[in-house]
Amino acid sequence: xxxxxxxxxxxxxxxxxxxxxxxxxxxxxxxxxxxxxxxxxxxxxxxxxxxxxxxxxxxxxxxxxxxxxxxxxxxxxxxxxxxxxxxxxxxxxxxxxxxxxxxxxxxxxxxxxxxxxxxxxxxxxxxxxxxxxxxxxxxxxxxxxxxxxxxxxxx
Numbered sequence: 001x002x003x004x005x006x007x008x009x010x011x012x013x014x015x016x017x018x019x020x021x022x023x024x025x026x027x028x029x030x031x032x033x034x035x036x037x038x039x040x041x042x043x044x045x046x047x048x049x050x051x052x053x054x055x056x057x058x059x060x061x062x063x064x065x066x067x068x069x070x071x072x073x074x075x076x077x078x079x080x081x082x083x084x085x086x087x088x089x090x091x092x093x094x095x096x097x098x099x100x101x102x103x104x105x106x107x108x109x110x111x112x113x114x115x116x117x118x119x120x121x122x123x124x125x126x127x128x129x130x131x132x133x134x135x136x137x138x139x140x141x142x143x144x145x146x147x148x149x150x151x152x153x154x155x
Contacts, residue, residue, distance in 0.1 A: 001029045002082045002090070008139025009095075009102045010075055017108030018139045019075065020115065022092060023099040024068075024082050031133060032092070033122035034085055046093050049076040064089055070096045104139035109152050112144065116153045127153050 005026040008018030022030060037045070043058040050072065063069040063079040070078045078096045081089050095102070107115075112134055119130045131149035134140055140149075 002032045004030045006030045006137045007099045008107045009104050015108045015111040017111055018105030022094040024080055026099055031119055033118050106140055106143035112149055113152055
């Protein structure tokens with residue numbers, strides 16, 4: 001669990017609905033899944049999400065020291081280090097704006113299924129807990145219900 005909140009905004013070209021973003025400045029807890037990566041692997045994944053050419057190592061000095069580094073104005077171009085897990089820095093990327101600075105957009109069904117499967121594997125939550133969590137995130141709330149997400153996850 002990370003300090004902050006998951007929300008959905010913009011429009012995913014791959015999933016055709018709202019994309020997941022992380023706002024570490026909202027007092028809440030966000031369920032997450034961690035992978036132990038090398039700095040090179042993280043740099044490659046970040047480059048892909050930032051629509052940059054893979055193969056360039058990111059300088060992680062600033063994000064590790066300050067907890068945040070804006071590398072550009074676009075989605076997923078802000079690096080965040082919300083803490084450490086087993087002595088390793090937890091690194092992720094999100095948007096430079098906050099949850100209250102952008103119009104929310106509901107995620108597509110397939111995207112919710114994908115996120116739900118990750119929550120099941122990472123946290124072992126029951127389907128109803130996963131559905132309740134996802135359906136109440138800004139962007140999904142008011143569009144998706146817990147029962148609707150439960151049906152997606154079981155279907």
